[in-house]
Every structure is written in structure tokens, then in C-alpha cells.
Amino acid sequence: MTALQDARTSTLARNYDPLPVTLVSGEGSWVTDTDGRRYLDLLSAYSALNFGHRHPALVAAAHAQLDRLTLTSRAFDHDLLHPFADRLASLVGPLVTGTPMVLPMNTGAEAVETAIKAARKWGYDVKGVPDGHARIVVVDGNFHGRTTTIVSFSADPDAHDGFGPYTPGFVRVPYGDAAALEAALDEHTVAVLLEPVQGEQGVVVPPADYLPAVRAACTAADVLLVVDEIQSGLGRTGSTLASELWGVRPDLVTLGKALGGGIVPVSAVVGRDDVLGVLTAGTHGSTFGGNPLACAVGMAVVDLLATGEPQARARELGARMGERLDVLVDEGRLAAVRRVGLWAGMDVAPGRPGGPTTGRELCGRLLERGVLAKDTHGRTIRIAPPLTMSTADLDTALDHLADALP
Numbered sequence: 001m002t003a004l005q006d007a008r009t010s011t012l013a014r015n016y017d018p019l020p021v022t023l024v025s026g027e028g029s030w031v032t033d034t035d036g037r038r039y040l041d042l043l044s045a046y047s048a049l050n051f052g053h054r055h056p057a058l059v060a061a062a063h064a065q066l067d068r069l070t071l072t073s074r075a076f077d078h079d080l081l082h083p084f085a086d087r088l089a090s091l092v093g094p095l096v097t098g099t100p101m102v103l104p105m106n107t108g109a110e111a112v113e114t115a116i117k118a119a120r121k122w123g124y125d126v127k128g129v130p131d132g133h134a135r136i137v138v139v140d141g142n143f144h145g146r147t148t149t150i151v152s153f154s155a156d157p158d159a160h161d162g163f164g165p166y167t168p169g170f171v172r173v174p175y176g177d178a179a180a181l182e183a184a185l186d187e188h189t190v191a192v193l194l195e196p197v198q199g200e201q202g203v204v205v206p207p208a209d210y211l212p213a214v215r216a217a218c219t220a221a222d223v224l225l226v227v228d229e230i231q232s233g234l235g236r237t238g239s240t241l242a243s244e245l246w247g248v249r250p251d252l253v254t255l256g257k258a259l260g261g262g263i264v265p266v267s268a269v270v271g272r273d274d275v276l277g278v279l280t281a282g283t284h285g286s287t288f289g290g291n292p293l294a295c296a297v298g299m300a301v302v303d304l305l306a307t308g309e310p311q312a313r314a315r316e317l318g319a320r321m322g323e324r325l326d327v328l329v330d331e332g333r334l335a336a337v338r339r340v341g342l343w344a345g346m347d348v349a350p351g352r353p354g355g356p357t358t359g360r361e362l363c364g365r366l367l368e369r370g371v372l373a374k375d376t377h378g379r380t381i382r383i384a385p386p387l388t389m390s391t392a393d394l395d396t397a398l399d400h401l402a403d404a405l406p
């Protein structure tokens with residue numbers, strides 16, 4: 001059955017348009033489809049698979065926990081809840097301002113919603129903003145998830161249009177323009193929310209002085225800097241947080257995706273205890289947030305990152321990948337590449353004879369060659385190989401990419 005027939009006859013909602021491949025198994029950087037064909041995974045589930053498919057240490061942690069305790073709800077503590085918070089705080093705490101606190105949730109969007117709620121309540125309880133007047137400054141090209149509040153401040157018509165009435169209290173300014181952002185801060189502003197590198201937008205890296213200037217403006221105006229590192233965090237950029245690359249410490253950081261090790265959805269907000277501390281019993285929660293299975297896997301993920309090895313590997317493989325991609329740009333086979341760590345957004349060069357005209361077409365060509373990647377916004381594709389990929393596999397994938405770009 002083709003993907004098209006599938007879409008017409010399936011009971012599955014059509015809110016995705018996947019490439020025509022059906023996967024049945026995965027190991028490390030490789031996945032296998034229903035016909036037994038193998039593919040190198042260059043998407044890594046948008047960085048949720050930073051440690052590859054079924055990483056042995058993560059699978060072992062999950063298996064052990066499945067045999068012991070999987071869910072309690074937060075009505076009761078369990079033995080991994082505080083250890084998970086402690087370990088995540090020791091990894092990420094030094095990278096944020098103040099004394100760190102951890103609030104576990106499940107999906108990325110929930111972590112962002114949690115940060116928004118904490119910032120608003122901090123604004124009312126601590127900063128003294130009049131009730132109902134809190135403002136949060138966001139940036140163009142943002143992607144923070146799919147809830148009604150989050151799509152309210154999206155500039156992407158597909159994500160935004162048709163889902164109103166929209167949640168008020170957000171102001172959007174151009175990305176990469178610190179002066180515009182600073183000018184948007186007023187006495188009712190409780191937070192600035194942004195991605196240090198915009199993944200969904202095509203791996204857009206800001207000017208070098210941007211994040212330090214945003215940090216300074218937030219500090220001067222008593223505004224919280226909330227950094228969404230759900231995609232950029234946990235090793236992808238060659239550091240634990242992308243914010244580190246610019247020496248910037250946020251007040252709150254949202255984490256997700258790779259925190260669940262590709263096994264379960266695990267997200268968290270990490271940051272100032274005087275901010276997250278405003279969320280008291282009854283004001284916020286989640287049935288599954290911080291469940292034992294999530295904590296077991298999340299702790300194993302933190303243990304991997306605490307060695308510094310995945311981050312070092314991202315820098316090493318990223319440099320290797322960068323050299324190859326830069327050649328493709330120099331030769332005119334790609335229009336542009338933006339990259340940081342083991343993460344790249346590349347724009348196809350339309351009008352090049354024999355070349356792909358859209359990101360989707362390039363992804364189709366890669367699929368034929370046994371490589372999985374995903375397009376975004378027309379002519380862009382994003383690649384985020386597992387940080388555990390072997391050098392030989394990376395070279396193979398890049399050979400196929402070059403072959404698909406005559």
C-alpha cells in the first residue's frame with residue numbers, strides 16, 4: 001500500500017505527512033524497514049535519539065525499572081524522584097543562575113507551559129506585576145510546541161492559523177536583534193522566552209553577541225531569561241546546553257527530547273528555586289511527570305552526559321561533518337549551511353541542473369540511498385545524527401548526501 005492510499009483509507013489522523021518508509025527495528029544509528037532494508041538515521045527523532053536507538057545503558061535502566069515500579073502518580077513519592085532531581089540539578093545547575101530546582105514533566109510543550117506558568121506567577125507574587133498583566137517576550141521563527149497557548153505566539157501560519165481565540169500576554173520581536181528585544185521589555189514583562197539555536201526553523205544560529213546582550217537586558221530589567229533547550233540541549237551542540245557556547249546562564253531552561261533517551265517522554269524545567277518555588281501544591285502538576293520509569297531513564301541519560309563524552313563526540317563528528325558540508329556549499333551544490341555541533345540545517349540550491357528543488361525532494365533522494373532526514377520550511381533539511389554514530393557511518397551518510405546533490 002502506498003503512502004497516498006494509506007492516507008486515504010487510514011483511521012489515523014492526517015496531522016503528519018511522513019516519508020514513505022515503515023520502520024520495524026532500530027539499533028544505534030541504524031533502522032530497518034518492513035522490507036528488511038536498512039537506513040542510517042540522520043534525524044534522530046529531532047534530537048530525541050541523541051544516544052541512538054536502544055542505547056544499551058538506557059535500555060538496561062528501563063528494563064530494570066519495568067521489573068520494579070513504573071508509576072505512582074505524585075500523590076506518593078518514589079525512591080528515584082529526588083535522586084533524579086539531584087542528578088539533573090548537578091548536571092545543569094551550574095549552567096543556570098541561582099540555586100537550581102527541577103520540575104519534571106513529560107513532553108517538551110508541557111515543560112514550556114510550566115516555564116510560562118512559573119514566570120507569570122513569579123511576576124505576580126515576586127516582581128509585583130498587577131494581576132493579569134504579565135507579558136512574555138518571544139521571537140520570530142520560534143518553535144516551542146503545539147498547545148493552544150504556545151501556538152498563540154507562533155509566527156508559522158500552519159502552526160498558528162485556525163486555532164484561536166489565542167492566549168494573550170505575548171509580544172514577538174525579530175530574532176537575533178538584541179536592541180529590538182531590549183526595547184520590548186517593560187515593567188509588566190516577566191520573561192523572555194527563546195531557543196538559543198532555532199532547530200525547527202532550520203538550525204538558525206544567532207549572531208555571537210546576541211545571547212549575551214539578551215542576558216544583560218533581562219538582568220537589567222528584572223526579567224527572567226527562559227531558554228528552550230528541548231532540541232539544542234543535552235549534547236547536540238557539543239556542550240550540555242547550547243547557552244554555554246555564548247557563556248550565557250538562563251534563569252530557567254526547558255529540557256525534553258533526549259532526556260527520555262528515545263524510550264519514554266521525559267521533560268523538565270531546571271532553574272532558579274525562587275522562581276520554580278512559586279509553584280506550590282495544587283498550582284501545577286502532571287499524572288505522569290517524574291514517574292519511576294521516566295526517572296530511571298532520565299538518570300541514565302544524565303549519567304551519560306556527566307562523562308562529557310557525548311558532548312566531545314558531537315564536537316568531533318560535527319567538525320568532520322562541517323568540512324564536508326562546507327565543500328558542498330563552495331561547489332554550489334547547496335545554497336547554504338548553518339551548523340553548530342553535530343547539527344546542521346542546509347538549504348537546497350534551486351535551479352541547479354539535476355539537483356533537488358525542495359528539501360522534501362532531497363529527503364526522497366536520501367531515502368532511496370538508505371539515509372533518513374527530514375525537510376523543514378520548503379527548501380531546508382535538518383540533520384542531527386545520533387551523537388553515538390561511528391565515524392565510518394557518518395562518512396557513508398555524507399557520501400550519500402553528496403551523491404544526492406549533483
Ligand SMILES: *Cc1c(COP(=O)(O)O)cnc(C)c1O
Pocket residue numbers: 046106107108109110112143144145146195199200228229230231232256257
Ligand atoms: C520539540 C520541541 C518542543 C516540543 O516538544 P514536544 O515533546 O514535541 O512537546 C519545544 N521546544 C523545542 C525547541 C522543540 O524542539
